[in-house]
Amino acid sequence: QLQLQASGPGLVKPSETLSLTCTVSGDTISSPDYYWGWIRQPPGKGLEWIGSVYYTGSIIHNPSLRSRVTVSIDSSKKHFSLRLTSVTAADTAVYFCARRGSGHDGNDGFGVWSPGTSVTVSS
Amino acid sequence: QSVMTQPPSASETPGQRVTISCSGSSSNLGTNTVNWYQQLPGTAPRLLIYSDTQRPSGVPDRFSGSKSGTSASLAISGLQSVDEGDYYCGAWDDNLNAWAFGGGTKLTVL
Secondary structure (H helix, E strand, C coil), X not given: CCEEEEECCCEECCCCXXXXXXXXXXXXXXXXXXXXXXXXXXXXXXCEEEEEEECCCXXXXXXXXXXXXXXXXXXXXXXXXXXXXXXXXXXXXXXXXXXXXXXXXXXXXXEEECCCEEEEECC | CCCCECCCEEEECCCCCXXXXXXXXXCCCCCCCCEEEEECCCCCCEEEEECXXXXXXXXXXXXXXXXXXXXXXXXXXXXXXXXXXXXXXXXXXXXXXXXEECCCEEEEEC
């Protein structure tokens, strides 16, 4: 059974870089049927998609976050990662990693999620 | 500001049926399929409905989805206290070039 676990520092200083890793267990990370992504949820607010990576390394990210976002995948280590540069208090949120269907079978939903990991941006 | 609009709250008594709406536009619901997510307090979201009307394995048939034009709905029948939580619609938006979520609806079972 697929499980995802997001990990990383819970506290990041303003202007620094937030780095998170999502470890995949119970299934392959190299399937052409799925994308691997990051979604965040600021305190008391809704969901915001950050970016996704395909097993080939192909990346799409939310244009609203401009060039601050990098998503990468390491199939040999069965994990994918998020880097968000120049963070501010607005980046304080619970971060989730998730697997999304590629849509080949009609399912393009985020079907498997990690427990959230809380990140606070503060000096 | 979300590109898909949901009512901030909904409520109904146990055993009854409740419907949650999601209003979008031609760049999201009008062109692409909608997914629905349930987020119980303190937990990660869970995919309830994909491709407008399809339930993933393990989701009870009390949950159903529909879509017409640029609006979609999630219906929950036989409401139970365990259904209390937040519900989000989600879809790809062709203008944003991004996955978008509605603002969420907080469901209270009275």
